[in-house]
Amino acid sequence: MHRLLVSLLSALDALVAAVVGVAVAVAPLMVLWFVVFGTPDLGAIWQTSAAIWHLGHAVPLAITLPAEYLAQAGIDPSLASFVLSLAPLGFAAFTFLFAARSGARAARAGAWLTGVATGTIVFTAFAVGVALTSAAEVVSVSLWQAVLFPSAFYASGLLAGAVRVAWTDGDEGIVDSIRLRLDRAGHAWPEVPGLIARGTALVVTALLGAGALLLAIALVVRAPQIVALSQSANLDGFGAVVVALGQMLYLPTLVLWAVAFLAGPGVGLGAGAVVAPGGTQLGILPGIPVLGVLPESSSPWLLALALLPVAAGAAAGWAVRSRLSPRGSSADAETTGILVALTGAIALFSALAAALLAVLATGSLGPGRLAGIGPDAAAVAIAIGVEVGLGAGILLLAPRRGAGAGRDTAFAPDGDRSRR
Known part of the structure; x- marks a missing residue:
């Protein structure tokens, strides 16, 4: 029952971290779209928000500008396709720090391996869902990068927070066995x-x-x-x-x-x-x-x-x-x-x-x-x-x-x- 509670809390933390990260992009886009264009295009807003979330976790975006836009803007067709990969790291920083907090709590509960595994699985599942539902003609991402990169930020935060607390307070498991060998x-x-x-x-x-x-x-x-x-x-x-x-x-x-x-x-x-x-x-x-x-x-x-x-x-x-x-x-x-x-x-x-x-x-x-x-x-x-x-x-x-x-x-x- 104890490990089940840790799993549930870790899963909830992962879900909150993922949803809040996407919401940071969705909320202002929704407001701006409503003010400027009137009725929001929920599909376009979701695609744009997902692209921002992906880029914020260092996922490269492949941009392909439509031919009609190139003609109207007078842009050289050779520049129609390019990659946008310089990440706005505010998203990644939030994901890492939120995960570190969750990992530390799981370690204090004495089940950090369970918490890390559960949180990583849930966050990865969310990343898969975002990647599969946000495909667009103008912006595309590699599926494996869209899943792996955000999940890696969250998993590394979980491990950092959990190991820090386990090393300080003990975990009656892997960390304590390592410390015992060092004590010798x-x-x-x-x-x-x-x-x-x-x-x-x-x-x-x-x-x-x-x-x-x-x-x-x-x-x-x-x-x-x-x-x-x-x-x-x-x-x-x-x-x-x-x-x-x-x-x-x-x-x-x-x-x-x-x-x-x-x-x-x-x-x-x-x-x-x-x-x-x-x-x-x-x-x-x-x-x-x-x-x-x-x-x-x-x-x-x-x-x-x-x-x-x-x-x-x-x-x-x-x-x-x-x-x-x-x-x-x-x-x-x-x-x-x-x-x-x-x-x-x-x-x-x-x-x-x-x-x-x-x-x-x-x-x-x-x-x-x-x-x-x-x-x-x-x-x-x-x-x-x-x-x-x-x-x-x-x-x-x-x-x-x-x-x-x-x-x-x-x-x-x-x-x-x-x-x-």
Whole structure:
């Protein structure tokens, strides 16, 4: 009965997450359609909402413009078909965070495997239903991508939330057996996986916060350019609202661009155009108002932004070292091994997280030079790994004052820095 209740609650969570995600697209479209056209076309609204939901979960959309529209707009027929794949990550972020909450609750109930399995199955079933009922002539998606990508975001959130709680509180199952094996290693090794996760999470959170702050500053500084682009588009009320809502959904993506910028590699805008602290080269950009946030030139002083990932690594190193507790032998070789392992692991996993986020923030916004824009995942991963590793190493590997010969106070519990 206990597992049945967990299954029911996990299924309900999955259904709510999926429905709310689609409703975020359906509700404004319904209102706008009613205001502008009168009687809503429910079929068109559903197809459009599903396409937005799919794109928000990194599902590429294949766009095929009808011939009559090309003739009326005077568009080159060679540009009639293109792929739209730059995701408005607000949808994916909501799905992941909602799933993490559900997974954590299942873990607290002592049945996280059941909760993860049930939630994933229900969300996948919903994704299948959306994919099968939203086919359209203008916009099409690959069925396997439309099912797999949204489900992967939800399943990864479930696992992240469940494993975090199970590792902290115990689960009398897989996680506890892993911890038991680590406990047999002695010293502070059993704490290492949790400390690596804590340090990596701190780094990623700090980088996202720094990126959001940098984007906010850029929006204020570049506000005149954004307003000018908005005015030059000559949009009516309906168009202005649609563009504004679309730009809001892309704010998380722009935050990831800002992270790539402060890390150093910057953001590629296709056809050799790039925006980076070391140099900016802009070509002709589409008249999307929010792209006015991109600077037209760079200053060497902006290279100092690379200190922010270093500071994030240092903060993670301080947080991790302050939580190490004494276990068994305090031999210098083993102590140094643990600190080196923590430094390398935090740098590595931070780099992998940065690479994943860069991939999610890269894609196509249209035909031609817009077919591939966003940060270079490999370059961002290398830059973040080096910068975070440097900062973490400074705090983790530097000797502590008061450490006597043959001893290291790094493993003293919080509030106790006396010699042992």
